[in-house]
Amino acid sequence: MTLTLLVQSVLAGLTNGFVYGLIGLGIAVVFRGARIINAMQGDLALIGSVVAYLIAVSLGLPMILGFLLGVVAGGVTGFLVDRLMIRPTAKRRGTEDSFLLVTLGGAFAVSATVLLYFGRDSYVLPGIGGNAMVDVFDAAMRVHAIWLIVISTGVVLALRWFYAKTAIGQAMLAASIDPEGALTLGINVGWMRTMTLALGGLVGGLAGVLVAPLINIQYEMGLLLTLKGFAAAILGGLTSPFGAIFGGVILGLVEALAVVTISSGYKDVVAMTLLIAIMIAMPQGLFGRRGRLGG
Amino acid sequence: MGSILEVRDVSHRFGGLQVLKGVSFDVAPGSITGLIGPNGAGKSTLFNIISGFLTPSVGDIVFLGQTTTDRGIAARSRAGLQRTFQTPQVFRDLTVRENLVAGCHMRGRTGVLEAFFGLPNVRREMADARRRADEIIERFDLGPWREIPAGELPAGRQRMVELARAVMCEPKLLCLDEPSSGLSTTEVQTLMETLERLNADGMTVLLVSHDMKLMEVTSMVHALCFGEIIASGSLHAMRESPRVREAYLGT
Numbered sequence: 336m337t338l339t340l341l342v343q344s345v346l347a348g349l350t351n352g353f354v355y356g357l358i359g360l361g362i363a364v365v366f367r368g369a370r371i372i373n374a375m376q377g378d379l380a381l382i383g384s385v386v387a388y389l390i391a392v393s394l395g396l397p398m399i400l401g402f403l404l405g406v407v408a409g410g411v412t413g414f415l416v417d418r419l420m421i422r423p424t425a426k427r428r429g430t431e432d433s434f435l436l437v438t439l440g441g442a443f444a445v446s447a448t449v450l451l452y453f454g455r456d457s458y459v460l461p462g463i464g465g466n467a468m469v470d471v472f473d474a475a476m477r478v479h480a481i482w483l484i485v486i487s488t489g490v491v492l493a494l495r496w497f498y499a500k501t502a503i504g505q506a507m508l509a510a511s512i513d514p515e516g517a518l519t520l521g522i523n524v525g526w527m528r529t530m531t532l533a534l535g536g537l538v539g540g541l542a543g544v545l546v547a548p549l550i551n552i553q554y555e556m557g558l559l560l561t562l563k564g565f566a567a568a569i570l571g572g573l574t575s576p577f578g579a580i581f582g583g584v585i586l587g588l589v590e591a592l593a594v595v596t597i598s599s600g601y602k603d604v605v606a607m608t609l610l611i612a613i614m615i616a617m618p619q620g621l622f623g624r625r626g627r628l629g630g
Numbered sequence: 631m632g633s634i635l636e637v638r639d640v641s642h643r644f645g646g647l648q649v650l651k652g653v654s655f656d657v658a659p660g661s662i663t664g665l666i667g668p669n670g671a672g673k674s675t676l677f678n679i680i681s682g683f684l685t686p687s688v689g690d691i692v693f694l695g696q697t698t699t700d701r702g703i704a705a706r707s708r709a710g711l712q713r714t715f716q717t718p719q720v721f722r723d724l725t726v727r728e729n730l731v732a733g734c735h736m737r738g739r740t741g742v743l744e745a746f747f748g749l750p751n752v753r754r755e756m757a758d759a760r761r762r763a764d765e766i767i768e769r770f771d772l773g774p775w776r777e778i779p780a781g782e783l784p785a786g787r788q789r790m791v792e793l794a795r796a797v798m799c800e801p802k803l804l805c806l807d808e809p810s811s812g813l814s815t816t817e818v819q820t821l822m823e824t825l826e827r828l829n830a831d832g833m834t835v836l837l838v839s840h841d842m843k844l845m846e847v848t849s850m851v852h853a854l855c856f857g858e859i860i861a862s863g864s865l866h867a868m869r870e871s872p873r874v875r876e877a878y879l880g881t
Contacts, residue, residue, distance in 0.1 A: 500752075500753075500756055501752050501756060502731055502732070502752075502755060502756055502759055505724065505728050505731050505732040506732050508721070508723070508724060508728075508732065509721045509724065509729075509732035509733070512721045512722060512723055512724065513719055513720075513721055513722070515719065516715070516719040516720070516721065517721075517732075518702075518703040518704045518707070519681065519703055519704075519707055519712070519713050519714075519715075519719075520707055520712075520732070520733040520795065520796075520799060521704045521705075521707030521708040521799065522704060522732070522733075523704055524704070
């Protein structure tokens with residue numbers, strides 16, 4: 336194996352890792368703030384990328400508008416998921432499993448809708464900087480991938496700040512830790528959950544517009560992303576935004592190294608074996624510890 | 631000035647079981663009012679009706695002159711009625727200071743976008759909240775545990791955190807449910823001193839407990855037995871009352 340090949344695979348792993356991490360980030364945000372495992376997280380990304388595609392490619396409007404509205408579409412969908420699916424379930428005293436099932440159903444519905452209107456084809460969303468490449472130690476990396484990494488990192492830092500330094504962030508955490516206690520302090524627990532789902536939706540939409548230029552949009556994209564994102568979030572401890580990105584990067588790197596050292600067909604086997612091993616050794620995840628570390 | 635809290639002819643039944651029968655009493659401003667009674671007297675049910683966890687079958691809760699019987703828990707808290715729990719309910723993963731900040735501040739419907747975009751405002755708001763939290767933390771002698779997750783503290787200290795968090799909300803009426811349960815004798819002493827100090831600063835307190843020692847801080851006591859108020863008066867009068875002695879002390 337040459338050095339260039341190694342660097343190339345590390346770069347690919349890093350990029351994929353941030354893709355998984357971004358989805359995991361949304362899952363972690365929603366789990367942390369609402370104790371709901373959102374199986375629609377990947378489909379929020381699908382919605383974000385489809386909206387961006389419709390605006391920027393189909394309508395030919397400026398790319399930046401497509402990006403922004405794609406992100407907003409994710410947020411609005413997150414809001415609607417709470418109002419139309421989570422809230423009625425919670426009113427009937429649904430448990431964590433029912434939320435998971437409801438969102439899983441939502442995920443299939445989104446996927447089927449995209450299949451109905453867009454078919455089985457995949458669509459390419461142009462990335463930031465088009466298809467421009469930069470050289471990193473003789474290996475090539477897309478400019479868009481660098482933006483993906485930079486923006487994801489920024490979002491993680493912003494979320495960290497939000498939970499640690501704003502009263503509403505702390506109220507959100509409080510509402511998820513002890514809803515009853517939060518109510519007695521006058522915190523509007525239902526609204527906090529709505530805000531959490533909307534925030535998760537924004538992160539999902541952002542993931543969509545950032546990921547689509549790298550992996551292409553097609554109807555099954557959501558569930559595949561959710562699976563990898565979920566693995567990333569679990570690796571990171573499920574409640575830590577920083578942990579989700581870190582977990583995603585580990586997953587991406589292991590996959591990439593498995594591709595160059597074994598074969599591409601075994602990348603999932605290697606990555607999931609690692610996941611199982613880590614979960615056995617550290618059931619709380621790498622940054623779990625009841626969700627305190629890693630902001 | 632009238633009463634802070636009026637319990638008007640409240641009755642409640644769970645299925646066929648009549649738990650409360652026409653209970654009426656007032657909490658006067660500036661008082662520490664006690665509600666005593668043996669286990670099963672209906673204290674907790676009444677407490678849950680006052681704080682909004684239950685809606686009474688019959689009767690009304692009037693808080694600050696307004697009927698609040700049908701208002702939710704959070705709405706009552708925002709109006710100034712603050713409760714604690716028999717088992718201290720703190721936000722376990724948040725530090726002591728975060729517990730206080732989370733409680734007092736962001737209560738309304740506004741939020742996330744403002745937090746992300748209104749930076750200077752949000753910072754000032756947070757700085758104010760932290761300063762107030764620190765003052766209250768000092769008042770409750772919680773300084774050394776400020777940055778420790780509240781769930782890691784022993785029960786007695788969690789009780790103080792819960793109380794401090796309630797005080798942070800600047801309640802007009804502080805309702806405490808069995809606040810001495812699970813506390814050592816010295817901790818109960820500290821709790822009593824804390825309550826007396828809060829009361830001296832003008833806080834009105836409703837204390838629900840079967841702990842007669844703790845009741846020494848009260849100025850007015852109502853004795854509840856089998857869902858009815860059987861006597862009202864000073865703690866001394868309660869101790870002398872044959873009905874209370876019979877029902878409560880068993881002598």
